[in-house]
Amino acid sequence: MPRLAIHRLSMAHPGDLSALEALIAAGGVQARDIRAVIGKTEGNGGLNDFTRGYFTQTLMALLAARTGEAAGALATRIPCVLSGGTEGALSPHYLVFSASAEAAPGRRGLAIGTAFSPPTPAREIGRVPQITAVADAVRMAMAQAGIARPEDVALVQVKAPAAQAPDPAARSGDAKVLMALSRAAAAFGVGVALGDIPAGAATEAALLSDFSLYSNRASISSGVEVTCNEVLVFGRAPGWAEGIVAGVAPMIDLLDLAGVQAAFAKAPGEVLGVIAKGEPDRTGAIRGHRHTMLGDTDLDPQRHLRGALGAVVAAVAGDGRVFVSGGAEHQGPPGGGLVCVFARAG
Structure with missing residues (x-):
């Protein structure tokens, strides 16, 4: 049966997969074992954010060259979940999930x-x-x-x-x-x-x-x-x-540091990746005090959200390579969201 592995890799630009190329070349992961990719690109996160498609196209071309399978066929079985926008302290990166055969009766x-x-x-x-x-x-x-x-x-x-x-x-x-x-x-x-x-x-x-x-x-x-x-x-x-654990906890609002810490507490060990969802509170206030994310005509509310939530989560992680995605409709408490931490136990 399989063993799950997670590799968190940095990128210099949305089409940069040199870290994955090096990992495959070194035998750290087999291209045929890659099951999914989740990543953050440095686009605007909006409708016209083509950094996501650029990364996906480059990824499938790389895997096609390493596996001999057509890029189009790979794209129909390997999810590539990308979120644009690395505002503030967030750093462009991607998580590679692979599963290799290993008996674990x-x-x-x-x-x-x-x-x-x-x-x-x-x-x-x-x-x-x-x-x-x-x-x-x-x-x-x-x-x-x-x-x-x-x-x-x-x-x-x-x-x-x-x-x-x-x-x-x-x-x-x-x-x-x-x-x-x-x-x-x-x-x-x-x-x-x-x-x-x-x-x-x-x-x-x-x-x-x-x-x-x-x-x-x-x-x-x-x-x-x-x-x-x-x-x-x-x-x-x-x-x-x-060997690998996932700790998940809800956030009641954008300032819920305890919620973030709870997710990390559920996944003690070496952090392999962090996923967070959040949204600007629709009431226009956080803990009784007005916020201006929804009324700012200069910046999209989701860009405010990613910068703010990214700082909260990255401060706990001690690493800016955090997948922070806005638009948390029906994903956790209203005005809040969730945090998931993948870690190598012990």
Whole structure:
């Protein structure tokens, strides 16, 4: 059975994969064993952030050269979840997840499973078909990893599609709203699959409306560089080698240092990677005091969010290579979010 490995690699620019090339050349990882990549690029994180697609294209070309498999085929089975925007102390980097064969009878270690939904056209973004497709993909990824129980899932990371062209049948003509709806629908899909959100409550009307519905184990990004929902599931499963742990904790708000520390406390050891989701509080205040992120006409609110949350999390991590993604709709408490820490135990 497999052993999960995680490598956190820095990049000099969005197309720089020299660190991964060197790692493969040194035998630190086999290209054929790479299961997924999660990373932060230095774009603006918006609709026109093409650093994400640039990185993905370069990654698939590299893996195609090392495996002999067509880049297009690799892109249909290796999720590449990228979030643009490395404001403030954040540093461009990427996490490489690989799984190599190793017998581990009777043991339960951290497992990874992946799945892709069918293509999601603009007219289905933020609608029941997307919620259902994500829920189905989560279950498929769990089955692939051998994770039998929803309570054994630590985190589900999804890259959801955004509309690349206007569609009169879409829920909104505003592309940024569609990005938010896509994240929200994917979060509902994760919540339904894991039992965090009742299936009957996961309605289109509740998206971006009923924020009492959320999953503390869903981390969703959206972008125009993908056309379907790419799903990664992390959790404990029999047969997977021990050694790597995942600590996940919710954040009640942007200043929830205790929440960040709780995630690190659940994953003692050498930190291998950190994922954080957050959002500017829609009430316009944090702990009773006004914030101006939502009213700033110079900077997008998500850029404020990434800079602020990145500083909080990176200060605890002692490392700016933190995956901080804005847009935490239905991903953790309203106005808050979640933090996941991967570490090598002991």
